[in-house]
Amino acid sequence: MNPAATAISFLEGPEQVDWSRVCFQERLAAHGLRRPPPGAAPIGFQVMSVEQSERDGSPTFTVLVHRNYHLGGVEVRSELMAVIERDLQTIQQHWKQTAVWPDRQQWRQLHLVRERHQFAVQTQQGATGHEPVERLYRLNRSKMRFLYSEGALVVLQRLVAVRDHQEPVHGTAMEICGRIYPFTIEHQGWKPLAVAGALRCVRLAKTLARGNYGNESFAHLTPEGTLVAQAVHAWPVRVEALHLLRERPPLDWELDLQLVSVFTDRKLELRALFERYLREHPDVRRLLADFLQAVLVWKPEDVTEFAENFFTSYSVTYKSGEQNDQEAALNAALASVHGDWDESWLEPKAFTE
Template identity: 25%
Template sequence: MSADTVNSNPNGVASEVPGSVDAGVVPKASANGLEFLQSIDGETDFQYLLFDDNLVTVSDTGKELGEFTVTVEPTKYKSQELFLIHANSHGAIDGVPCGTSITCYVTKQLETIEQQHHEYVKLENCPLDRKTFIVRQEEGYVVNRVITQREDVQRTAKTIALDTMQGFISEGSNLLLHRLLIEKNFPDDMQLLSFDSDANLSVAVYKHLEERSQNVEGLDMRVFGIERTIISTTDLPTTWQSYFSGDCHLTNRVQVGSPVTMKLAQIPTAIERDEEPPKPTFEKQPLNWEEDMQLYSRFLDRKEELKGDHAVYMRHHPELKALLADFLQFLLLRKPDDVLSFAAEYFAAFSNTMPSSSPYMASSTSTPFPASRTNTGIEKLRTPTR
């Protein structure tokens, strides 16, 4: 009936799970669970997951007892872009009104910022009302509980360090996580953290269930299942089994051992997804620009443009003619083996970025262009012949 524990089996029956958690051990999320949460892309992964779910609650005899609704929408809360998740379940079991309500703000990485969880069972002689408030603060998560049973009111408060809560998934964020688990592939036996019915930090194990067929409005739907088990440190494990359609709509939800089941009564409207068109592929073609009239014409235009620019520059700088004449004479005189290095050294003297050399430096001073001074022909002329 409830989204959490209002409809827990009165006999405490739950499915068997491997292993247990000692009361003195601090629960921790598994490495693959933390990796899955870190892999969530909040901008794209939830693009088609923000919709409403509406189910009816029925008994094991098929009698309708109430309804269960889940809404997820983007919102801005305390200057943050978050998701607002609201779940509500109400009805009557054996004539006793009961229900639960969850209002939760989570980030796009499913980190809970704030959650209000209200559960009630209106027994005639002993009504029970339980409220749990979770708020994320700088020092950690602050958990406040108020349990009212007739005139008895119990209040508790505690703070849990943030590093201890790594991988924590609240009841509200769990509803959105289930949709994401159907949308994306997740490792079996993935372990995260959650609270048990007494707000004790516990391990939550997620498993795949086998696909099956579910009849809705006379049509057979292929549904996909996820099993979630909270392994409490102080009580028996509690297990929920949830089934979803291919577009992640919740179709069935039950707490193992409970006589109450939540089922989809009407087929929801399918959400149209924008499919990306296949990217075109182009074969690499050889570029024969000389045979292409357009490219060859552009080449000639660019060539004439550069020649014109050079001519204009030469006209505006007549000193270049004298400079080039001196360079050519010097080049013919030295006849260096490496003409490029020789030219670099020659014109470096006219650059304002090169350090100026002292006129008193010896001619044998090292040069950044040593190859410019190697000329076997000149060396032979310098060597006296006998």
């Protein structure tokens, strides 16, 4: 079976999509892989947006991603702009990344434009004191029918979230540096997360991209498809929402009163269930007792943020073994930034004419 078959069947499914829910605008803070202490300054930021647009009378999406990080004395800037059709086929995409040291800088970029029967691809790279290296080649459009760009993956991840899709979505994508790799977007369940000062239930979506970096990312998205946190294991940063640019939905007091009424009617039954659960799980009772004691001692102003930081050490996502793996990934990523400039990424590996 073609690796893109599930992605194509997902996009061509009978379910109607409110395309306005796929659109978003987000500004997120970037941190190192380890969770910073409260009040720690971020190492950079990330701004992402997807807006509905039009090209030659047909509806399209315009994807913009801007990142700026400071990693070990190196400033890394990247920009991505893509125009995507509703079937997630790419019309054009431009990407540029620049690494700036105090005495030198290196950069590389990829520009892809759809023509009548093919895609024209231009790759460039350069460094201070070196002549720029440029490559031009073309990709067959019939083969690109099963290939998704990085900009298209941004839209696809949101589309999976707003559709509440439970089955894994597989496909084939092209890295921003030009290589081809398979990917999988998989639903990992729901979890509570502090978002814009309020506790919300968000989707945990896992994206496995077996590409040049072999990276694995975990994205936390609201039911509306808004990204509020993301960690990429092969990249030395993770991002968290500074604030949501989308307006928060109004409080539903009627629903809250209904929940209170249900709890009041079943108070004795629920209390018995809670007590039985705590008897069967003494570790949970001890954990809650420690948390309440910490609240009384520290008297935090923002209890939600305090709880998030308190329970981080008990989280499966940030257990010590994975922290060691993340530190190794961080060191490898920094080594790739500081190391020799590699021209191998310019070689088109597949789907070339």
